[in-house]
Amino acid sequence: MIRSAFPKLLSNYQRNLIQYMSLHKKKIHISVLLAGLLISSIEAQAQLPRKAEFELKKVKAEKSDRVKHILEKMRSSRKEFNLQEESDFEEINSESDEFGETHVRLQQKYKNLKVWGATVVAHLSAEKHLRQHSGKILPSPHIDTNARLLPENAILIAEHDLGKKVEYDTKPIAELIIYPVSEHRVAERFKNEKHLNADMMEEIPLRNLLAYHVHLNAENNPAGGVSMDYIIDANTGDVISKWSRLFNAHAIATSSRSQYNGVVSINTNSYSALGTSGYELRDMQRGNTLRYGESVAGNTVWYARPEGTGETSVDIATDTTNTWGDGFNYTAGAGNDTRQTAAVDTAYAIAATWDFLKKIVNREGLDNKGTAVRAIILDQGTGANATWFPSSLTGRFGAGDSSNNYKNMNSLDIVAHEMGHGVTAAGSALGLTGKVESRQLNEAVSDVLGTMVEFYVRGGAWAAGSTTIPNAASGANWTLGDQVNVPRLMNNTTTWTGTDSSAAPHIGGLPFSRAFYLLAQGGNGVTALGNDTAFRIFYRAWNYYFNASTDYVGARQAMITAARDLYGSGSIQEQSVWNAFGVIRVGPMWTSNACGTLDSGRQLNYSGIKSCNGLYTLQVNADGYMALYNGQNAIWYTNTGGNTLAYAAMQSDGNFVLYKSLQQTGPQAALWNTETWDYPQSYLRIADDGNLIVYTSTGLPLWSRVALPSNLLPVVGNGGNTSVNSAQLIPPTAPGVTSALNKNESHYYRIDIPAGKTLKADFVGRALTSTYGGGVTPYWNDKWEISISSVLGGDTMTATDAYNPRKTVSYTNTSAATISAFVKVYQYIFTFSSEDVSIPHKYSVAFKIE
Ligand SMILES: [Zn+2]
Incomplete structure (x- = not known):
């Protein structure tokens, strides 16, 4: 039957592939893994793992390669980053997403020392293009990396500063680093700005220091946990910076009074470990990746300006006793408790949104990397509005507008709305x-x-x-x-x-x-x-x-x-x-x-669409080939592996096209198509028998995966009708008329064979040519196939490739009635990168009935 022609055709393909590979021991563009999988699924009917499983394995196997690739690319881009030879990058961590992209977080190094805070995430596309990097790369420091201070001295200085003896969980170590000193300040041009916002700040690099990073880890210390970090000048021994790590400073303010959420618990940060006492509105359990330009993590709430002052700096919300808010709407000058109320609402809403994203969709914060966010509240200028600043992960919330009875803009849904903008920006x-x-x-x-x-x-x-x-x-x-x-x-x-x-x-x-x-x-x-x-x-x-x-x-x-x-x-x-x-x-x-x-204008991706009876699924796999599955088995596919972001589109012009990636469209990015572009609003159907058919908007079939029964054949392309697309199912053209085929495409010809007669089909003379390499003789890697099948049963005859050796394909109608036969001309050249497969390869076929 017609449908049985397909596996046979694939076996031919496999045979030729193996033959080809043994003859030409060159690298070819076909994924060997892919070929292996398909052979097993067709011949042994083995279970082909569907969708993600084997793709995941492949990504894993490739990952270290891809990280290496990213490192090489980053190193070769040193000049662009204004870096000297002594500068380098080192992997911190990496992950591959479901689209095959690899995201590698890198630490910048100088003469093999960490440049403090200089990390960058490089994104490698599935096609191994370094798409972009995010984060900061600092100019090469150019400093002497010989320290006058010994590491053990740096530890002693840190211990002295701590001022108490503790039982360490792990032995303190001092790591020599490059410590960039900078100033975070209001940009000059915004100096007189009354309504400051986060995007008006700038980071001014001052100098680079050779320093030790010392970590004193005594979280289980009986007399109070300690987890302190120190930056100590490696030449002078000065304490440059110190801070307490996340959890030991974590505190909970259990009866904080909000305006919109009642009495709630919020997470705060006790900074008594640093010598002054008090609590700040920093959630030490959410937002554990540092925001750009900050040295302490944790989601924070800040006031737009200090109460009762004309200053333009923002202050983090604080309280000396960790009791927050009075539950009332803010009134300027009404005191710290009223001001804190808005801070409590905001902190509570940020935590709620954070937890919602984590628990409901397993997302780590807004950027899915857990980077801390900041809210700046009670901004008189913002009034009855709220704004999100994506680059600094900062929301700015107005103090409302009392003349219109608009209250503090810190309700749960408004804060979550603004954070939604952060999710959108990051995604x-x-x-x-x-x-x-x-x-x-x-x-x-x-x-x-x-x-x-x-x-x-x-x-x-x-x-x-x-x-x-x-x-x-x-x-x-x-x-x-x-x-x-x-x-x-x-x-x-x-x-x-x-x-x-x-x-x-x-x-x-x-x-x-x-x-x-x-x-x-x-x-x-x-x-x-x-x-x-x-x-x-x-x-x-x-x-x-x-x-x-x-x-x-x-x-x-x-x-x-x-x-x-x-x-x-x-x-x-x-x-x-x-x-x-x-x-x-x-x-x-x-x-x-x-x-x-698949309607006109719609796209197909790895999720696939099913036939209405649920038996067949057409999908674009993450590896880039489009495959039709019957249950677990791939029964048809495009030979387009290695294009991880590939997707197919049923274009509004009528053409069904498989593209390399979402980022690329146009002819160059097309991997495969049905050549049916002259029929706007056409649609693709996955039929219940596993056929794929592109129909015109009026229901005429334009293209099909396997030949359709004769009563479904369109009455188009009547011989001399030049407007007919060559990929359609068309009646035979006259012998000697040249048609063009692209790689992996088929043309179908319908020919009636009277009872007892034989149909012969053969390629004619020099018309079997490639426009590549001169276009007059068959190019050496052209491979063609003619097959004839009948509608009413009987055999399917499949010829070997008609070039080398060339063969005539014939089919005899042994029945007592005229039958309709289909001649399929198929081209499956192997391509090299030097060959443009978008150039159609021409042929003509002669038909004879004897
Ligand atoms: Zn909005």
Whole structure:
């Protein structure tokens, strides 16, 4: 039968691959691992591990290689970084994500000594391109690295400074380092600025010191735990800096009075270990990676300016006795307790958002690296507003506006909303291209986080259909900012703003918020999924599928893809996503035949789509090849391994294209395509029998993986019709007419064979050529195949490659009736990097019926 032609074809491919590899012991672009896996799945029917398993193994095996690669690249970029030969980098840690990207955190070194605080994360793309680095690289220090002080002297100095004898957990050591001394100050041009914000600060490098880093570790010391770090000048013995490590300074203020959250516990930091006594609003258990420019970790809350002064510096919130707040709205000049109330609310909200991200979606802080965040509160200038500064991981919250009865801008949902901007900035960068709809969505996704954190903390209206707005303190609701008197409804009645591109981001984002609300709570024909499920789908879309310029249509696609990843194609969850967006007039409502279909404009990735009967899955694997699975077995694939960010798109022009990566589009980045670009709004169908078919918008098949039954053949391409795309299923062209094929593509010809007659097909003369290397003779690595199959059963004849040795393929109709036969011409050249596979290779076939 027709379908059985396929494995046979693959066996040929395998045979040729092995033959080829033994003949040409050169490096070829085919992943040997991939070839091995496919051979086992086809011939031995072994279980091919699906999706992540073997890809993970591969990434692991490659990881040390990739780290080495990054180190080499960073070293070869020394000049760019303004570094001398003595400067180097050393791996601190590294991780590979599910897209095959490797993120390596590096320590800068000078003459083999650590440059203190100079760490950088280098990102290596799946294709091993050093995409970018984040963090700071300092200029080469140029200092004498011979210390006058011995390490044991440095330890003695530290112990002397500590002023008490302790029982060490581990023996103190002193490590020689380069210590850059700098000044963190308000940038000159902002000196007279009254409403200072974090982005107005700058770091001025002053000098580099040769120093010892001494750590005194006595956390279990009976008379009080000690975990101190010292920086000691390696020449003079001066104590340059000292601080206590995270946990021993951790304190809990159990009965802190907030304005919006009642009496709560907040984490504070006791700094009595440093000689002065008191507590600061620094959460030593959350935010354990240092913010840029800071020497102590922990999420912090700062006042926009000291109470009752005209100074422009910001101060961290402190209390001498660790009792915080009075529970009242801030009034300027009303005293420290009132001011602390806003600080308590903010600290509580930051911790709640942090825990929500960790517990619900296993995210480490906003940047997923645990970097500490900072809130600057009670800013008179910001008024009834709040702003997020992504580069410094700082939120700035207004003191409200008493003339309009707007209260402190520190309610739980508002703080979580601002932190949402931090998640977006670190992840999808949604909205950063300035596109109107992406900016609207940027606000909407923050509203979703704000609302969900509020539900996480307070519980409340989880039940489907609930739209009530409970009072401020007792339960969560679907309104943002109600407590500060600047409300914004998630359960609104808006629809997509259409061409009204002037809509402000917060307003233009409301339809998305409504779609999320409907997804969680149902209504308007949408089946409620509950907050948990809705958020899981949303989070996956937000972090893996949204990008800087995602618009409403893209957001819908992302949410559908995420729902399929998590719950399967055609699932109730996917249907609800369709319907939630349908209600806000973004895309259609769900229809039952939507399964097994990749619509025009939609993308396919490793999550894949299933045929409606659930038997076949088409997906782009993380390794870059697109494969069709029957259960666990790959039954068809594109030979495009080694492209880790690959994805396929059913383009609106009708072409179904597999691209190398999300970052690259255009002809150069195409790995494989169906050549059906002349038919706008075409769609791809994964049929219940495992066939893949590209249909026109009116339902005519344009391309198929295996030949379609004759009654499905389109009546197009009638001989001389030059507008017909060469990749279509077309009736035979006249002998000698030249067609062009790209690598791994097939052409189909339908020919009727009368009873008792034989169809012969052969390549004709010199037309079997490659445009590479002159274009007149067959290029040596061209490989072609002709196969003939019948519709009504009987044998499938498959020829060997028609070049070297060349063969005529024939098929005899032994039945008593005329049958339709399909001639498939297939090209599977092996390519080298020097050859441009995008150049079509030409051929012509002669058909004879005898
Ligand atoms: Zn916002």
